[in-house]
Amino acid sequence: MPSLGTVGSYPQNPRVQKIRIAAAYVGDTIDEKLVDLTKPRDAEFSAKFPMGKVPVFEGKQGELLFESNAIGYYALLQKDSPLVGTTPLEKAEVLQWLFFTDNEVNTNLSGWLSPLMGYDSYFKPSVDKHIDRFKRAMGCLNNVLLNQTYLVGESVTYADISLTCSLIWAFKLIFDPALRAEFKNVTRYFTTMINKKQFKDVIGDVALCETPMQPPKKEKKETKKPEPVKKAAPKKEAAAADDEEPAKPAPKPKSKLDLLPPSPFVLDEWKRMYSNNDSDVAAKWFWEHFDSEGWSLWRVDYKYNDELTMVFMSNNLIGGFFARLEMARKYAFGSMIVCGTNNNNAISGYFVIRGQEVPFEVYDAADFGSYNFVKIEPSQYDEKKKEIEQYLAWEVEGFADGKIFK
Ligand SMILES: N[C@@H](CCC(=O)N[C@@H](CS)C(=O)NCC(=O)O)C(=O)O
Numbered sequence: 001m002p003s004l005g006t007v008g009s010y011p012q013n014p015r016v017q018k019i020r021i022a023a024a025y026v027g028d029t030i031d032e033k034l035v036d037l038t039k040p041r042d043a044e045f046s047a048k049f050p051m052g053k054v055p056v057f058e059g060k061q062g063e064l065l066f067e068s069n070a071i072g073y074y075a076l077l078q079k080d081s082p083l084v085g086t087t088p089l090e091k092a093e094v095l096q097w098l099f100f101t102d103n104e105v106n107t108n109l110s111g112w113l114s115p116l117m118g119y120d121s122y123f124k125p126s127v128d129k130h131i132d133r134f135k136r137a138m139g140c141l142n143n144v145l146l147n148q149t150y151l152v153g154e155s156v157t158y159a160d161i162s163l164t165c166s167l168i169w170a171f172k173l174i175f176d177p178a179l180r181a182e183f184k185n186v187t188r189y190f191t192t193m194i195n196k197k198q199f200k201d202v203i204g205d206v207a208l209c210e211t212p213m214q215p216p217k218k219e220k221k222e223t224k225k226p227e228p229v230k231k232a233a234p235k236k237e238a239a240a241a242d243d244e245e246p247a248k249p250a251p252k253p254k255s256k257l258d259l260l261p262p263s264p265f266v267l268d269e270w271k272r273m274y275s276n277n278d279s280d281v282a283a284k285w286f287w288e289h290f291d292s293e294g295w296s297l298w299r300v301d302y303k304y305n306d307e308l309t310m311v312f313m314s315n316n317l318i319g320g321f322f323a324r325l326e327m328a329r330k331y332a333f334g335s336m337i338v339c340g341t342n343n344n345n346a347i348s349g350y351f352v353i354r355g356q357e358v359p360f361e362v363y364d365a366a367d368f369g370s371y372n373f374v375k376i377e378p379s380q381y382d383e384k385k386k387e388i389e390q391y392l393a394w395e396v397e398g399f400a401d402g403k404i405f406k
């Protein structure tokens with residue numbers, strides 16, 4: 001099959017899948033080129049695609065396009081495909097559903113899923129608003145699809161391709177059996193579409209959600225010290241309703257950590273040392289100055305590594321966690337890394353924390369519950385020293401990306 005051009009994006013982006021399905025319907029293919037979103041776009045990319053987002057398209061004749069809907073549309077227009085509609089009304093209806101998909105489905109789905117996946121902060125009123133709006137859109141679709149198989153006319157159009165691809169993550173992560181029953185026409189429609197050859201060849205099998213993804217867990221607020229974190233492994237699915245309530249604006253707590261006896265290990269000095277020196281020099285300084293009475297060392301592992309997909313998304317997850325650790329900046333330093341490859345990676349790291357327990361400033365972070373914190377006792381330092389230094393230097397085997405909390 002001839003290739004129409006090259007789409008730049010990350011693998012398995014549903015926006016690219018939409019383009020590839022559209023191309024398949026007219027007997028074309030699209031080459032793919034990886035764009036690493038964790039790195040700034042270079043000058044050439046920015047000159048061609050000023051928005052800086054993916055997917056982007058470069059055709060064989062040098063045609064440049066961004067916005068995924070436009071790219072898939074272009075593939076169909078090349079072959080005068082009926083998938084863009086055959087009458088003026090059908091053409092307008094296809095557009096109608098494309099706009100619906102972007103504005104009512106994508107926007108609200110993203111407002112629901114991004115905080116669940118840690119790409120945005122979780123703010124319950126905002127997530128609830130997006131859930132309501134998404135369900136409103138699904139209600140509309142459910143009614144429309146009661147008496148029709150396709151969105152426009154009697155066969156697949158670009159509107160169906162675009163909408164179906166936008167619903168993939170919804171059906172994987174949140175459309176559990178209850179939601180599937182509530183929106184049964186949408187579910188029937190989605191499964192009909194993804195089983196069509198052109199869709200299946202691109203998307204593969206979609207495992208429908210059994211247990212919907214939950215908000216990042218927030219440990220119960222306690223006045224005394226938190227559960228010993230080695231044991232604390234709150235069940236992933238068991239987010240109690242009260243955990244989901246938005247925290248009332250609480251008076252900012254005065255940190256107990258400020259009341260600890262002074263320590264010769266000065267965090268700011270360490271951060272400067274780490275930032276301005278080679279890692280071997282910094283590590284040497286660390287072990288010479290670290291005060292194991294005033295500070296503690298913690299191994300940190302993400303609990304749900306098997307759910308991670310793209311490396312850059314895992315790294316964003318670390319970024320989200322760090323953003324929620326703002327209160328801990330005076331009391332903690334951490335190196336967290338992603339090891340592995342796309343669809344096979346894990347998040348882990350080490351933290352230096354003031355005091356001998358995980359303090360409020362850390363365990364209050366919304367997604368603290370998604371990480372295992374295990375204390376490294378001073379008696380284990382010799383055994384763990386090499387590994388800790390590798391995490392500081394980002395020289396761990398399989399290292400793909402990382403972030404420093406400082
Ligand atoms: N409406 C655009 C949305 C593109 C979009 O949001 N792309 C995301 C990845 S799926 C992106 O590039 N994000 C990186 C950024 O915001 O810089 C389309 O359909 O192409």
